[in-house]
Amino acid sequence: MKLGKRSIKFENKPILLDCASIVGPKEKSGPLSNFFDRCIDDVYFDEKTFEKAESKFMKEAITLAINKAGISKNKIDYVFAGDLLNQCISSGYAIRDIEIPFFGLYGACSTFSESNILATSFVNAGYASICVASASSHFCSAERQFRMPLEQGTQTPPTGQWTVTGSGATVIAPYEKQINKYYPIVTCATPGKIIDMGIKDIANMGAAMMPAAFDTLITHFEDTGRTPDYYDLIITGDLGILGSKLLVEQMQKYGFDISKIHRDCGNLIFDCNSQDTKSGGSGCGCSASVFCGYIYSMLRKKEINKVLLISTGALMSPVSLGQGESIPSIAHAIAIENEE
Amino acid sequence: MKLGKRSIKFENKPILLDCASIVGPKEKSGPLSNFFDRCIDDVYFDEKTFEKAESKFMKEAITLAINKAGISKNKIDYVFAGDLLNQCISSGYAIRDIEIPFFGLYGACSTFSESNILATSFVNAGYASICVASASSHFCSAERQFRMPLEQGTQTPPTGQWTVTGSGATVIAPYEKQINKYYPIVTCATPGKIIDMGIKDIANMGAAMMPAAFDTLITHFEDTGRTPDYYDLIITGDLGILGSKLLVEQMQKYGFDISKIHRDCGNLIFDCNSQDTKSGGSGCGCSASVFCGYIYSMLRKKEINKVLLISTGALMSPVSLGQGESIPSIAHAIAIENEE
Numbered sequence: 239m240k241l242g243k244r245s246i247k248f249e250n251k252p253i254l255l256d257c258a259s260i261v262g263p264k265e266k267s268g269p270l271s272n273f274f275d276r277c278i279d280d281v282y283f284d285e286k287t288f289e290k291a292e293s294k295f296m297k298e299a300i301t302l303a304i305n306k307a308g309i310s311k312n313k314i315d316y317v318f319a320g321d322l323l324n325q326c327i328s329s330g331y332a333i334r335d336i337e338i339p340f341f342g343l344y345g346a347c348s349t350f351s352e353s354n355i356l357a358t359s360f361v362n363a364g365y366a367s368i369c370v371a372s373a374s375s376h377f378c379s380a381e382r383q384f385r386m387p388l389e390q391g392t393q394t395p396p397t398g399q400w401t402v403t404g405s406g407a408t409v410i411a412p413y414e415k416q417i418n419k420y421y422p423i424v425t426c427a428t429p430g431k432i433i434d435m436g437i438k439d440i441a442n443m444g445a446a447m448m449p450a451a452f453d454t455l456i457t458h459f460e461d462t463g464r465t466p467d468y469y470d471l472i473i474t475g476d477l478g479i480l481g482s483k484l485l486v487e488q489m490q491k492y493g494f495d496i497s498k499i500h501r502d503c504g505n506l507i508f509d510c511n512s513q514d515t516k517s518g519g520s521g522c523g524c525s526a527s528v529f530c531g532y533i534y535s536m537l538r539k540k541e542i543n544k545v546l547l548i549s550t551g552a553l554m555s556p557v558s559l560g561q562g563e564s565i566p567s568i569a570h571a572i573a574i575e576n577e578e
Numbered sequence: 579m580k581l582g583k584r585s586i587k588f589e590n591k592p593i594l595l596d597c598a599s600i601v602g603p604k605e606k607s608g609p610l611s612n613f614f615d616r617c618i619d620d621v622y623f624d625e626k627t628f629e630k631a632e633s634k635f636m637k638e639a640i641t642l643a644i645n646k647a648g649i650s651k652n653k654i655d656y657v658f659a660g661d662l663l664n665q666c667i668s669s670g671y672a673i674r675d676i677e678i679p680f681f682g683l684y685g686a687c688s689t690f691s692e693s694n695i696l697a698t699s700f701v702n703a704g705y706a707s708i709c710v711a712s713a714s715s716h717f718c719s720a721e722r723q724f725r726m727p728l729e730q731g732t733q734t735p736p737t738g739q740w741t742v743t744g745s746g747a748t749v750i751a752p753y754e755k756q757i758n759k760y761y762p763i764v765t766c767a768t769p770g771k772i773i774d775m776g777i778k779d780i781a782n783m784g785a786a787m788m789p790a791a792f793d794t795l796i797t798h799f800e801d802t803g804r805t806p807d808y809y810d811l812i813i814t815g816d817l818g819i820l821g822s823k824l825l826v827e828q829m830q831k832y833g834f835d836i837s838k839i840h841r842d843c844g845n846l847i848f849d850c851n852s853q854d855t856k857s858g859g860s861g862c863g864c865s866a867s868v869f870c871g872y873i874y875s876m877l878r879k880k881e882i883n884k885v886l887l888i889s890t891g892a893l894m895s896p897v898s899l900g901q902g903e904s905i906p907s908i909a910h911a912i913a914i915e916n917e918e
Contacts, residue, residue: 239704244655244679246705287901315584316769323895324664326684327903330893334772334906339584341692341769342893342908344666344684352681356696363703364579365586429656429681432674553670553682555663561627563667566674568682 242461245428252361253421255411257530258302262403268508273531292376295405296332303407315366318357320349321374328374348551349373350526351570357410358424374405375521398441399478399520406526422537422574428458430568444481447550450567466496470542475525475549476504478518503528525549543576582801585768588702593761595751597870598643602743608848613871632716635745636672643747655706658697660689661714688891689713690866691910695767697750714745715861738781739818739860746866762877762914768798770908784821787890790907806836810882815865815889816844818858843868865889883916
């Protein structure tokens, strides 16, 4: 049901039956290494191109999530997925091989929460029994598509971010599927609105996306009547160090102190100092792999019980920036909670 | 609710409150000229680039659809939209300016029925009061992105298709919004599954996409118990002349005669002989503009009462084809019917 101005309450309490995450070698060297299901040492993942490798990350993450959930593939009604590549070929070819009916999405780096909102919406409404949501990104395919070929060795400024190589996938099922009260429940969501504050610097995505995260977060609090202290963790997708700092400051001005409970997937996945990842991780695969690896594990262990995930996306392209446009951004929020 | 193996029944009978279509000069010269809300003579639509023009087609189509429906913009809860451009910039910038919460989609030329399925799903489930669905394409932006720059004057083989310049938008509302029994109802949908029969010829999309349309159509009949004679019109998105012929033949082999009630938006929008559009129109804007212009007008006048729209999409990219991949395709079906 509709909740407030721009939120959705999932009154039938769909559950997050399981998750899987697969990442690349740089993510393996990062602080969250132990939380990922698989770390692949070869950025090509035994494929001939970076694009095919990215697609394989998604295909394997979805397959693993379904297996971990103990469900046979033909019980999955729909996959909701997307990625950053032109014409979303990572998802297209991954899902072709998986043979599950498909809704293709493009929300840039907000795709992971977008896909989870739509998958949950379908399960909650009874349109589907079980759905999968996924997103992927790959440092090498993203660099050559959005910036420069890797061979050129272009340097990144301090505000720039490092695209995560990896994918995450969730399996969403009806409440009745749970045997005990163990599974986290997707309780509500606040879909995003596009916000564009005129920033044109492709090497400063955090600043470009922060206003969208702010808008979604404020709307979420208004619609649900919740305040920051309701949550154990408010986790943004890839605002990075700079964008996160700006978000906390902006929320403070608005009267909300999120400093203690806010984290950013882009900040968590790399040790920016030792790994030289500048302002932090980014990409659809960033919030996907961090949520499906680290956050879901904490939820299952009840180390945390109430999480708001806000994946953040920048909807520009190299063509639109070349034509003088600024960076429109969007942030979708979804709440995942353990029952008391 | 779930219907059969892969279909959805919209039991609350959401209505198609209104539509709008805006097309370019070549579409204006075609057989459906009188059915479009607006025909723009300038392919640049007063913008500096083809991409900005395409975005304007969508923005104006959505704005016009909302105005025609007599609804103020802030009553629209969500827009579901997508396009063919890298990172879907046509939709991103159009919706930025419209300021309505947004779900970005990528389904290639199947995007129009995908967006309508999701928008209807949201209204039917009560997640939203009113939603908008839209898709766009532009011959000039598509040519330079997928094929060659226009200046090169590359010739198209007979199996090739001509990307439609235009956009269409629908306004989906709850059943209660209707004053009399006049508005067409979105009754059910059969989302698509990716089918890839190994075709690699980018100039033969009709043949590549036909198997996806076939799979969705057969599944639709199985899930709903309907047969071709249930419908007054089964309209595919952009199979073109060749793909349409193949679909009718394939259905015949399966025991279903759709020859009398099947039409294809790509065949209807241009006169292929006089307009030199080879195998017909294509692009997300093809089924969007033909449905919102021609088909919706016939539905409202009760010239036809039961329509199954199957927009068809090819999920490859120039990069994936360059890497030796074949063309994965998908087709989403949605049924729109007048109440008896």
